[in-house]
Amino acid sequence: MxxxxxxxxxxxxxxxxxxxxxxxxxxxxxxxxxxxxxxxxxxxxxxxxxxxxxxxxxxxxxxxxxxxxxxxxxxxxxxxxxxxxxxxxxxxxxxxxxxxxxxxxxxxxxxxxxxxxxxxxxxxxxxxxxxxxxxxxxxxxxxxGAPLVPAFHRAVFGAAHESRVVINIGGIANITRLPAQGMAPVIGFDTGPGNTLMDGWIRRHRNLPYDSDGAWARQGLILDDLLQRLLADPYLALPAPKSTGPEHFSPAWLEAHLSDLTARPEDIQRTLLEFTARSIARAVDAFAADSVRALVCGGGAHNGLLMERLAALMPGRQVTDTAAMGVDPDWxxxxxxxxxxxxxxxxxxxxxxxxxxxxxxxxxxxxxxxxxxxxxxxxx
CATH class of the missing domain: 3.30.420.40 (ATPase, nucleotide binding domain)
Structure with a gap:
């Protein structure tokens, strides 16, 4: 019924x-x-x-x-x-x-x-x-109190025959490990920023709500020193369970890392995208190493460059959005x-x-x- x-x-x-x-x-x-x-x-x-x-x-x-x-x-x-x-x-x-x-x-x-x-x-x-x-x-x-969506992920995307990981990339990114049936418990947590820093940066410099398909980031270069500083944030090293928000990964947080840096805005954007991709990939490698399929949902699924970087950083996994499983990633x-x-x-x-x-x-x-x-x- x-x-x-x-x-x-x-x-x-x-x-x-x-x-x-x-x-x-x-x-x-x-x-x-x-x-x-x-x-x-x-x-x-x-x-x-x-x-x-x-x-x-x-x-x-x-x-x-x-x-x-x-x-x-x-x-x-x-x-x-x-x-x-x-x-x-x-x-x-x-x-x-x-x-x-x-x-x-x-x-x-x-x-x-x-x-x-x-x-x-x-x-x-x-x-x-x-x-x-x-x-x-x-x-x-x-x-x-978060994340709460993993129970739904388990009900809709879990499979008895293979281990999977769901990657939700909204303002904040989170992952859900869905082991093959009976192999291990489901776990999930916020990995760090998803789109929030990138959206804020392009809104500030180009008055756009988001970087469509990662087009602006493609024009920039990765600033390795800045990237390493961002990846050294203590939150990323905390054990699960954990959750975070834009209160932590805020414009003020980013400005503190940029205070002694002179760089092109598009290079910052490219570095922020790489930060999101690497923080997600590290979390997947650490907590969902046995996953053979990565299902991406949220607005980040439409960022072509971000999806390319996730696939490159997680070799051996099939990386697609959730539409491959019959569920629109936007919803x-x-x-x-x-x-x-x-x-x-x-x-x-x-x-x-x-x-x-x-x-x-x-x-x-x-x-x-x-x-x-x-x-x-x-x-x-």
Missing amino acids: SALYAGLISGTSMDAVDAVLVDLPEQGPLRCLAALAYPIPPDLHARLKRLADPAAGAGLDELGEADVLTGELFAEAALAVIEAAGVSTDAVVAIGSHGQTVRHRPEANPPFTLQIGNPHRIAQRTGITTVADFRQRDMAAGGQ VEAMAFAWLAREALQGRPGNIREVTGAREDVILGGIFPGRDKRQDPRDK
Whole structure:
């Protein structure tokens, strides 16, 4: 039987709200019925960037306002993707909303994480039960609260006959090791920056949101001294489980490495791309050495130069994007939160403790009921 769930996420790149409508039957393969990137208005984008910058000193009023505005935006995205699929909101079981991360501090004392996009607003505006705030329960159980997508990776991309690794390259990059059945536990963690430093650099110098296909980076040269300094960042040497964010790999972090350097902007861009590729490849070699297939998803899958470098740095592995497995690489994370919403409503744990470091497997997300379908429809 069909079971329709919507999934919503705005990642660390903050370029759009990724929205999907997925058919998730208990038996049989999932199907993505519709997907879209719902734009974030410039004013709200500026607010979110300010909130996510620890140096900006944003106040509680700014946080509260952005939480409401982001919730309304996510609700609009959910309604838009449901309309694009040509189905009624009454046919949708639930919405899984990751929200927008504005701070992730697993190393703090006490550790905390903060995603905004008020789920009450989403449930009220759409009338659909909404599952949100997924990271908090894992963190309450002693975990990092991230990454949470590996459980979905295991369900969709795992194979009994071969070991695989999934590489998600959003603003931050993370990997999921999927060993052949019964060989070893699934593990996953953030490897370091994905697109965040490259996007910030090209936005600063060329007023573009991202380096399409790595075209600008292709014009530059690798600055080896800078690359070695970047690769010496202590985070990269930490054992798993671990997670990070643009709070660490920030523009200020990069500027500190560039303070005594004179170089062409395109050389910096090329070096940042190499930093992303090598930090990912090192993590794969260290933690997923037996993998024979690497499946790439996220925006980085569209960067041709980055994909070329990953293939060159990981010889002996077949490197493709997840489309080779029938799943569009742009929508994997949004689909994961639709899936996590289903798991929560079914009372099943959504984390993997070996991934996050939690003491136990836990049900993720708070449940915010939709409108009672028996109400007068004029109230909607």
